[in-house]
Amino acid sequence: MTDQPRPRLSRRDFVRLGVVAPTALAAACGWDGGPLLEPKLRAFSRINDWVGEKILFSRSRLAREYPVSQRTPVMAFPAYSITHNQRGTFPEVPADWAFEVGGLVRTPVRLTRPMIEAMPRVTYTVKHHCVEGWTAIATWTGVSVSAVTQMVQPTADARYLRFDSFDQRYSNGWDLASAMHPQTILAYAWNDRPITIEHGAPLRLYSPVKLGYKLTKYLTGMTFTRERPGGYWEDQGYPWLGGI
Amino acid sequence: MDPERPLVKRHHGLVRAAHWLNAIFLAGMIASGLQIYLAFAHFGPRGYPYFPNPLNGQPIPKWARLGGWLAGGLNWHFALAWPFVLTGLIYLAFLALTGEWRSLLFRPRDVGPAVQMQLYYLRLRKDHPAQGKHNALQKSAYTFIVLLGMLSALTGFAIYKPVQLAWLTSLFGGYELARYWHFWAVWIFVGFTLLHIALVFLVDPASLRAMITGWYRGRFPSHD
Numbered sequence: 001m002t003d004q005p006r007p008r009l010s011r012r013d014f015v016r017l018g019v020v021a022p023t024a025l026a027a028a029c030g031w032d033g034g035p036l037l038e039p040k041l042r043a044f045s046r047i048n049d050w051v052g053e054k055i056l057f058s059r060s061r062l063a064r065e066y067p068v069s070q071r072t073p074v075m076a077f078p079a080y081s082i083t084h085n086q087r088g089t090f091p092e093v094p095a096d097w098a099f100e101v102g103g104l105v106r107t108p109v110r111l112t113r114p115m116i117e118a119m120p121r122v123t124y125t126v127k128h129h130c131v132e133g134w135t136a137i138a139t140w141t142g143v144s145v146s147a148v149t150q151m152v153q154p155t156a157d158a159r160y161l162r163f164d165s166f167d168q169r170y171s172n173g174w175d176l177a178s179a180m181h182p183q184t185i186l187a188y189a190w191n192d193r194p195i196t197i198e199h200g201a202p203l204r205l206y207s208p209v210k211l212g213y214k215l216t217k218y219l220t221g222m223t224f225t226r227e228r229p230g231g232y233w234e235d236q237g238y239p240w241l242g243g244i
Numbered sequence: 245m246d247p248e249r250p251l252v253k254r255h256h257g258l259v260r261a262a263h264w265l266n267a268i269f270l271a272g273m274i275a276s277g278l279q280i281y282l283a284f285a286h287f288g289p290r291g292y293p294y295f296p297n298p299l300n301g302q303p304i305p306k307w308a309r310l311g312g313w314l315a316g317g318l319n320w321h322f323a324l325a326w327p328f329v330l331t332g333l334i335y336l337a338f339l340a341l342t343g344e345w346r347s348l349l350f351r352p353r354d355v356g357p358a359v360q361m362q363l364y365y366l367r368l369r370k371d372h373p374a375q376g377k378h379n380a381l382q383k384s385a386y387t388f389i390v391l392l393g394m395l396s397a398l399t400g401f402a403i404y405k406p407v408q409l410a411w412l413t414s415l416f417g418g419y420e421l422a423r424y425w426h427f428w429a430v431w432i433f434v435g436f437t438l439l440h441i442a443l444v445f446l447v448d449p450a451s452l453r454a455m456i457t458g459w460y461r462g463r464f465p466s467h468d
């Protein structure tokens with residue numbers, strides 16, 4: 001034994017470390033985590049969902065509204081849909097279109113567009129945040145989801161909402177707290193005009209408290225559920241909450 | 245290596261663990277961040293000229309990305325953010341509790357010695373100024389990099405929850421600017437790391453062993 005401790009790593013160990021570490025890093029490039037880690041990353045994403053929903057989200061905190069003069073030029077506001085991505089055409093509106101509200105409710109309803117437009121209006125000019133990182137400002141007009149919810153009276157075991165569409169099988173699952181936020185609406189007008197097919201006509205979900213991929217376009221209905229509904233992108237790995 | 249020099253204990257195990265874990269987490273944060281950036285490789289609101297950015301619209305090579313696609317990048321980024329922030333907080337708590345911060349924090353009285361150190365590096369001064377564990381320029385660098393880490397974390401939260409944390413987002417000039425600062429912090433981190441590694445090998449290679457084993461036998465054995 002010497003009175004001074006010996007270094008525990010030899011020079012050769014340093015060289016080994018220098019070779020192994022960059023090799024491991026290079027092997028990880030463009031890596032989604034593989035079959036072993038990717039499911040764990042998704043599970044971890046649920047922890048962030050919990051923090052976002054239970055700690056950071058407040059139902060009374062309103063997103064900032066902007067003056068109409070700050071709207072994004074119409075042509076610069078991107079519009080995505082699954083049908084358009086796949087075929088280059090927008091989804092076709094069913095001839096007998098109506099908005100079905102059901103699931104765990106006392107009085108399910110079927111709302112036509114004139115019925116929806118006769119309900120109290122919510123209008124705001126807000127910033128849209130896309131998961132890709134871009135933003136755009138527009139005016140949205142519609143009826144609040146909470147007003148429609150009052151009509152149908154969900155039962156005590158309703159914990160989530162599922163929004164369905166006629167854009168392939170695009171759908172989104174929502175937590176009730178975000179859905180009942182006063183700025184969460186079923187929108188039928190965009191920048192003071194009836195909403196166009198690009199932006200989800202005849203009716204789309206809109207809210208400034210969630211990312212764009214949570215805002216179901218081409219709505220066919222909303223359903224109150226007990227189990228947490230998935231969604232088109234959420235099932236493929238995007239964060240479920242999508243709250244901002 | 246000079247056998248005459250004393251072998252001294254230089255870094256606590258917690259500091260060494262924090263250093264290397266941080267290196268791994270930061271690399272993961274940057275690589276997954278570049279994957280996310282690729283989804284919209286611009287800065288600034290839609291419909292207006294983009295903010296100045298040498299990488300505007302540029303593809304990011306696959307070797308520099310983590311996650312494979314946007315959702316994968318997001319999941320890596322938001323998972324690694326926890327250990328990245330926690331490591332930073334534990335490290336700072338350790339510095340505060342042990343008083344170790346004294347040898348790292350750049351204070352007004354370090355300005356003079358920093359100038360002298362710079363003169364030495366520019367060969368305008370012949371002898372190496374006296375120093376403790378770190379010289380004044382190192383203190384400025386190690387203080388700056390902690391601040392940069394904080395800026396990265398805070399701008400990250402600002403663009404993660406721009407509505408719920410709107411006060412934080414507006415502190416950085418709004419969502420678009422916060423995202424812009426978040427991105428620039430990456431390149432300052434990269435530049436810092438390259439300089440950091442270069443200086444270790446050029447000035448004091450013994451410090452590499454010290455950061456791995458904790459033991460140091462080199463040019464600057466004294467402590468503050």
